[in-house]
Amino acid sequence: MENVLRPLIVIGSSLILTLAIGWATDRLLRKADERDSDTPLWGLLRRGRIPYQLVLCAALLRGSYDQAQLVQRHQTAIGRVLTLVLIGSAAWLVIRIAAAIVETSYSRYARAHRDVARVRRVRTQVELIMRVVSAIVIVVAAASMLLTFPAMRAAGASLLASAGILGIVAGVAAQSTLSNMFAGLQIAFGDMVRIGDTVVVNGEWGTVEEITLTFLTVKTWDERRITMPVSYFTSNPFENWSRGTPQMTGIVYWQLDHSAPVEAMREKLRDILRECPAWDGRAHGLVVTDSTPNTIQVRALMTAKDADDIWTARVTVREEMINWLCEEHPYALPRVNTADAVLPAHWPRIPSQDGVRHRAYEQPGTRRG
Numbered sequence: 001m002e003n004v005l006r007p008l009i010v011i012g013s014s015l016i017l018t019l020a021i022g023w024a025t026d027r028l029l030r031k032a033d034e035r036d037s038d039t040p041l042w043g044l045l046r047r048g049r050i051p052y053q054l055v056l057c058a059a060l061l062r063g064s065y066d067q068a069q070l071v072q073r074h075q076t077a078i079g080r081v082l083t084l085v086l087i088g089s090a091a092w093l094v095i096r097i098a099a100a101i102v103e104t105s106y107s108r109y110a111r112a113h114r115d116v117a118r119v120r121r122v123r124t125q126v127e128l129i130m131r132v133v134s135a136i137v138i139v140v141a142a143a144s145m146l147l148t149f150p151a152m153r154a155a156g157a158s159l160l161a162s163a164g165i166l167g168i169v170a171g172v173a174a175q176s177t178l179s180n181m182f183a184g185l186q187i188a189f190g191d192m193v194r195i196g197d198t199v200v201v202n203g204e205w206g207t208v209e210e211i212t213l214t215f216l217t218v219k220t221w222d223e224r225r226i227t228m229p230v231s232y233f234t235s236n237p238f239e240n241w242s243r244g245t246p247q248m249t250g251i252v253y254w255q256l257d258h259s260a261p262v263e264a265m266r267e268k269l270r271d272i273l274r275e276c277p278a279w280d281g282r283a284h285g286l287v288v289t290d291s292t293p294n295t296i297q298v299r300a301l302m303t304a305k306d307a308d309d310i311w312t313a314r315v316t317v318r319e320e321m322i323n324w325l326c327e328e329h330p331y332a333l334p335r336v337n338t339a340d341a342v343l344p345a346h347w348p349r350i351p352s353q354d355g356v357r358h359r360a361y362e363q364p365g366t367r368r369g
Contacts, residue, residue, distance in 0.1 A: 014060035022053040041104040048096030054089035058082050084145050091141035095134050102130050120194040120242075124187070124211055127195070131213055187211065187230055193240055198307040200239035201226065205307075241307045247280070250310040252300040252318045253289075256325075260296065260332035262288060265321065269300050272320045278309035295334050 026049050033042035062082040106126045110119050187193055197208045199218060206220035216233065218226040232238075241248060266286045273279040282303040290297035300317055304310035325332050 011061070014057060014064060017060060018053055018057040021056055022049060025049070025052065039104055040107055041100060044100035044103055045097065047100070048093050051089045051092035051096060055086065055093055058086035058089055062086055080148055083148050087141050087144050087148075091137050094137050098133050098137075099130060102126055102133075120196045123196075124194040128187075128211065128213060135213075187216075187233060193233055193238075194242070197240055197242040198246075199241065201228070201232075246306040247282070247303065248307055248310040249283070249301060249303050250314040252302075252314050252321075254298045254300075254318075254321070255295045255334055256298055256332050257335055258291070258296055260298065260325075261329055262286070262298065264329070265298065265300075265325075268321060268324055269302075269317065272317055273302055273313070276313055276316050278304050278312035278316065280305045280309070 026046060029042045029046045033046070036042065062079065103126075106123060109122055193199060193208055193211070193216070195208050195211055199206065199208060201218060204218065204220055204226055206218040206224075206226065208216065209219040209225070210217040211230070214230065215227050216230050218228075220226060269284060269286050273284050280303055283301065284303070285301045287299055288296050289299045300321070302310075302313050302317060304313050
């Protein structure tokens, strides 16, 4: 009877104690979150209740399993498994706690500062720092797990002795990966590009959605994702429309007839922009920038607070102006003259070689060869 009750008491007590401590801790965190709702720390810490309970359960079972006297032939193996679970869950808990602290610090900074560019820069740095911390914790946890095996401890001295050679080999083999990691840190702290920035890369316009230590994801306007190594942004030129201030100037071109009413178009542009919510009111203008024998090039200029609004303002101005020209001034649209020119009657007609008379003319006093 004792052989049955002892394992049940030991294991059951560990499980019940784990659940009781986990429930009490969760209640305390919930009350703290309700009392201090200005900070998200307590609510974020509640996300770590699963690894927290795993740590408690693994620690209690590891400490009391010898008293259970259950499956004594495999006691060493079971103890090692419990140790591995304890190390893994502890690493998981540390990552959750670090993420909660980092996220809380970022939330306070975002509420205290109204500069969107600075907030995005801090967000990029915080996310990359969190990834570095997670990687370090995972590596330490994996190393601790390996050291629980006697064979690994015996080989530790030889591994340390050959660490220099292994480091050189690993550095050569993972040269591109290491360069991307250093490029990721350079982007985070060099303020080259941030999460939420509007960029143009390889002719594609989009918003930076994610930055890691090795790659960067750009979400295009048509909801595609472009993933590229972060080293691209440290070795190739690219356009960052959010660098400094997000305010932008947009341009719209038209090819029109020489008779186009430029002054009336200036007034119409002013009316269109006044009714366009995307225009920020800073500047606008309309000028003739070029001319050809058949058309003139008219350029309209307008401003907006960011890249999204400047796109909206441009397409609105282009569409409204074309509709207005079609309705009010159709003669201003480009035309191809196909009718014969009306020339003075005293200019002689010249017959063609096939005997058909065309309206081809030459000026008086000239001679055809």
